[in-house]
Amino acid sequence: MVNMNMIQSLNNALDIMLENDDEVIVFGEDIGYFGGVFRTTDGLQAKHGEHRVFDSPLSEGGILSAAFGMGLNGLRPVVEIQFADYIFPAYDQIVNELAKIRHRSGGEYWSPVTVRTPAGGGIRGGHHHSQSPESQFTHTPGLKVVYCSTPYNAKGLLISAVESNDPVIFFEPKRCYRGPFYGDPHNVPTWEGHPEAEVPEAHYTVPLGEARLAMEGDECTVISWGTMVHVCEQAIKDIGVSCDLIDLQTLVPWDREAVVKSIEKTGRCVIVHEAPKTSGFGAEMAASIQERCFYHLESPIERVTGWDTPFPHTTEWDYMPGPSRIAAAIHRTQVG
Amino acid sequence: MAKKKPSLNIPDAPYRPGDEASFETWPWQPGDLEMPDPKKCSSEDTVPHAVGLVRVLGEDNKASGEWNPELDADELRQGLEHMVRLRIFDDRMMKMQRTGKLSFYMRSFGEECVAIAQTMALETQDWIFPTYRQPGAQFVRGRDMVSMICHCIGNVEDNIKGRQMPVHYSYRDGRFISVSSPVGTQFSQAVGVAMASQYKGLDEVTITWIGDGASAEGDYHYALNFASVYKAPVILNVVNNQWAISTHANFATGEGEFASRGLPYGLASIRVDGNDFLALYSVTKWARKRAAAGVGATHIEVLTYRAGAHSSSDDPSRYRPSDEHTKWPGGDPVERLRDHLIEIGEWSEERHTELEERIDKEVMSAYKEAVSHGDLATGPYPSSDTIFTEVYQEMPWHLEEQFNEMKEESDG
Numbered sequence: 001m002v003n004m005n006m007i008q009s010l011n012n013a014l015d016i017m018l019e020n021d022d023e024v025i026v027f028g029e030d031i032g033y034f035g036g037v038f039r040t041t042d043g044l045q046a047k048h049g050e051h052r053v054f055d056s057p058l059s060e061g062g063i064l065s066a067a068f069g070m071g072l073n074g075l076r077p078v079v080e081i082q083f084a085d086y087i088f089p090a091y092d093q094i095v096n097e098l099a100k101i102r103h104r105s106g107g108e109y110w111s112p113v114t115v116r117t118p119a120g121g122g123i124r125g126g127h128h129h130s131q132s133p134e135s136q137f138t139h140t141p142g143l144k145v146v147y148c149s150t151p152y153n154a155k156g157l158l159i160s161a162v163e164s165n166d167p168v169i170f171f172e173p174k175r176c177y178r179g180p181f182y183g184d185p186h187n188v189p190t191w192e193g194h195p196e197a198e199v200p201e202a203h204y205t206v207p208l209g210e211a212r213l214a215m216e217g218d219e220c221t222v223i224s225w226g227t228m229v230h231v232c233e234q235a236i237k238d239i240g241v242s243c244d245l246i247d248l249q250t251l252v253p254w255d256r257e258a259v260v261k262s263i264e265k266t267g268r269c270v271i272v273h274e275a276p277k278t279s280g281f282g283a284e285m286a287a288s289i290q291e292r293c294f295y296h297l298e299s300p301i302e303r304v305t306g307w308d309t310p311f312p313h314t315t316e317w318d319y320m321p322g323p324s325r326i327a328a329a330i331h332r333t334q335v336g
Numbered sequence: 337m338a339k340k341k342p343s344l345n346i347p348d349a350p351y352r353p354g355d356e357a358s359f360e361t362w363p364w365q366p367g368d369l370e371m372p373d374p375k376k377c378s379s380e381d382t383v384p385h386a387v388g389l390v391r392v393l394g395e396d397n398k399a400s401g402e403w404n405p406e407l408d409a410d411e412l413r414q415g416l417e418h419m420v421r422l423r424i425f426d427d428r429m430m431k432m433q434r435t436g437k438l439s440f441y442m443r444s445f446g447e448e449c450v451a452i453a454q455t456m457a458l459e460t461q462d463w464i465f466p467t468y469r470q471p472g473a474q475f476v477r478g479r480d481m482v483s484m485i486c487h488c489i490g491n492v493e494d495n496i497k498g499r500q501m502p503v504h505y506s507y508r509d510g511r512f513i514s515v516s517s518p519v520g521t522q523f524s525q526a527v528g529v530a531m532a533s534q535y536k537g538l539d540e541v542t543i544t545w546i547g548d549g550a551s552a553e554g555d556y557h558y559a560l561n562f563a564s565v566y567k568a569p570v571i572l573n574v575v576n577n578q579w580a581i582s583t584h585a586n587f588a589t590g591e592g593e594f595a596s597r598g599l600p601y602g603l604a605s606i607r608v609d610g611n612d613f614l615a616l617y618s619v620t621k622w623a624r625k626r627a628a629a630g631v632g633a634t635h636i637e638v639l640t641y642r643a644g645a646h647s648s649s650d651d652p653s654r655y656r657p658s659d660e661h662t663k664w665p666g667g668d669p670v671e672r673l674r675d676h677l678i679e680i681g682e683w684s685e686e687r688h689t690e691l692e693e694r695i696d697k698e699v700m701s702a703y704k705e706a707v708s709h710g711d712l713a714t715g716p717y718p719s720s721d722t723i724f725t726e727v728y729q730e731m732p733w734h735l736e737e738q739f740n741e742m743k744e745e746s747d748g
Contacts (some may be wrong), residue, residue: 033352034582034655051344057552057587058519058580086518089554124439124712126501128517278734307738309727313439314490314498314712318720318742325745 028080071111099142122175150196156206217242235326349584367401446643449669477510485706520553549580598635610640
């Protein structure tokens with residue numbers, strides 16, 4: 001076990017997959033010689049060769065369509081979209097092509113592309129470097145959607161994503177690259193000493209479709225993913241209510257069984273995400289939870305989310321759900 | 337299947353850290369190229385201009401050739417002043433970023449000429465659709481520097497209310513359209529702006545820019561095609577500054593050429609020395625005449641070099657020689673115009689120093705006034721109400737509900 005931050009564990013996952021499988025190739029904007037604007041691919045080109053890890057033109061649509069074709073012809077591309085906000089020129093290729101090819105060809109063709117993309121706010125990035133567009137992809141049949149939250153699950157989930165024969169959109173919470181985020185912008189811890197930053201150096205997987213129980217309790221079930229998992233942890237500590245904190249990890253297919261089991265125990269549920277509320281993935285979960293757990297629920301399901309507005313620059317802390325908003329929602333489930 | 341040696345063609349940059357950068361001397365000289373009639377010439381008539389380079393200022397600091405715009409000394413001094421202003425302004429903003437007063441910054445270092453010479457060549461009613469590397473156009477259009485700094489800070493006086501990152505200016509009074517982070521989007525939108533002017537029968541031209549890197553985006557190709565199909569009064573500039581963060585221009589096109597990509601679209605296409613104020617002014621003026629005459633768009637490659645980092649978050653010493661910009665054959669745009677003015681007896685080293693000192697004071701004074709309205713480190717910031725306003729023309733019920741929730745939360 002080695003202490004790694006999320007950049008290092010993702011780099012390590014890519015390194016292992018490049019080593020293990022000649023069909024894995026890694027490309028995207030600034031990811032080759034330079035090693036990526038967040039340094040995630042640092043050193044990989046020098047180690048594995050420029051025909052395996054290389055820069056692409058600034059063309060997200062081009063990156064995805066080329067990756068689609070490579071995947072069709074037996075390669076296993078892992079591409080980076082520099083910021084999730086910049087994925088939309090590739091949206092047609094992802095939604096209409098990548099997600100549909102297996103089905104539309106009657107299973108004759110498929111393309112196992114993994115799309116890594118840094119997402120989420122908290123870095124003073126304004127609306128074009130902060131969005132969390134996961135629900136734009138959970139609404140697309142044919143895609144698996146992953147959102148990691150710690151160095152440990154980042155590596156294990158990325159290896160699973162690359163090994164999956166289905167296309168995977170892999171969101172990385174950029175605010176947590178170098179340390180967890182507990183909702184206080186003035187408190188900037190590193191991953192040093194964090195138990196989820198103890199990462200095996202060898203190959204391992206965190207299976208797609210399985211949630212992680214980040215905290216255990218019996219009075220409320222708090223469900224989240226990405227950066228917000230850590231903010232929820234802070235909120236639960238602040239309010240002192242005994243909660244299950246479920247880190248969903250994979251959004252499609254999501255671990256309904258783990259969620260149902262927890263809510264059958266607690267009878268209360270708060271869903272937290274950075275993305276806007278309307279048509280956010282929390283809405284899908286709330287609908288499914290009431291279908292399965294209606295008679296176990298002691299209070300309405302709460303959602304704490306980003307507002308239905310663009311993500312702001314200077315006032316971002318008024319936008320991102322913080323511990324106090326989450327704690328207030330947990331409180332409402334207890335008195336409701 | 338028998339395996340051959342992997343043979344993907346992966347381009348590289350000409351020089352990497354540790355290399356000695358040594359660009360070939362340009363074969364093109366001022367006077368090489370004729371100036372065709374902008375209202376009559378065809379796209380094919382511009383082939384020499386697309387594969388050559390329009391220059392006016394020579395190594396001897398003299399202006400020559402048909403492309404010499406024959407500007408008077410006051411106009412030249414005005415251009416120089418704007419460029420010096422932009423450079424000093426950028427340096428001050430970068431210092432503010434380093435001390436936590438701004439979240440982020442992007443300089444125009446080495447490319448000051450681009451937006452300034454080109455905007456000066458336009459009429460005031462013309463639309464400017466910039467990237468983040470053309471803030472200098474605002475000086476030409478008379479924007480108050482305090483207001484620009486307030487935007488960069490994102491304080492209570494920011495006209496866009498702290499909503500965008502620094503350098504993402506919007507300045508409607510100067511017909512300078514809001515900058516967007518996703519690269520390339522403005523290029524094809526600008527064609528639409530121009531089509532609207534054409535539809536309304538107005539004497540308005542739209543100018544827009546895109547980087548060499550972003551010309552790999554689909555928007556670039558949409559723009560060329562729409563501009564060609566509708567003969568839109570638009571000036572389409574590809575600023576080939578060699579670098580898109582760490583991505584060399586070699587990755588943006590396999591041909592190594594940008595200007596000539598306009599030719600198969602049927603657009604007049606010209607490559608111009610982007611550090612030569614006179615050449616850039618002249619080519620832009622030419623393109624404006626062509627656009628205003630209804631003959632169509634001009635596709636211009638502005639050949640320059642990004643002398644600074646991409647942004648305050650970038651460290652170019654990781655991917656290119658640190659002194660590469662000093663080897664650029666086009667030199668420095670500010671020095672070249674300064675030296676030309678001195679050469680023709682209209683300027684001096686002393687006057688230049690005085691100008692720098694005066695602008696330094698101007699920038700310091702604007703900076704002090706701007707931070708008096710708040711800086712990023714200490715605030716005050718725009719009200720959180722601004723998160724909810726102007727999302728729609730009128731606030732729908734679901735936003736109103738969330739707005740109230742936020743207010744209750746902050747009051748509680």
